[in-house]
Amino acid sequence: MELLDIGDVSERSGTSPSALRYYEKRGLIEAISRKGLRRQYEPSILPRLALIRLCQAAGFTLEETAEMLPDEPRFTLDRDKITARADDIDAQIEDLEKLSKLLRHIAKCTAPSHAECPNFQAVLNSLPHKKVPR
Missing domain, CATH: 1.10.1660.10 (Multidrug-efflux Transporter Regulator; Chain: A; Domain 2)
Known part of the structure; x- marks a missing residue:
């Protein structure tokens, strides 16, 4: 070998x-x-x-x-852990999409100020109240 x-x-x-x-x-x-x-x-x-x-x-x-990690060449990973991690990633993607939507709106908003923009306020209020990973 x-x-x-x-x-x-x-x-x-x-x-x-x-x-x-x-x-x-x-x-x-x-x-x-x-x-x-x-x-x-x-x-x-x-x-x-x-x-x-x-x-x-x-x-x-x-x-x-x-x-x-397996000790042998043939193995099966923990499907429950993998599914839970995939669910976490899906939730992060959803949160990041909301954040992206807000940032794009801020960049293009034509309202006199963002405080007066109802779309901005709606998107801002829809953001999650947890930290978004960097």
Whole structure:
């Protein structure tokens, strides 16, 4: 079996060597051996890293990601957690669309002042009362 050293894994996955070492420290990945000071990984690490990136993009913490990561090549992710995260993202999209609508109205509003614009006031009142992620 051909092993990949940390530089190869970094180049192929787009994950920095420091992130790979951090993931290993957190138990998300495992080096099989070392060649000198360079960590060696099985090629199966690449899809695992892609899954870690997917979880990060979806907003899962590393702890949540570690709980969902499989130990074997065939696996099933926690469908309830994935569905809940998708629902959260849908809610964020809805909130961001409202914010975008308000900003576009502010930019194009022809009222003498925004305080006098009923459309502005209606959109402003429809915004959620929670923080919108940046």
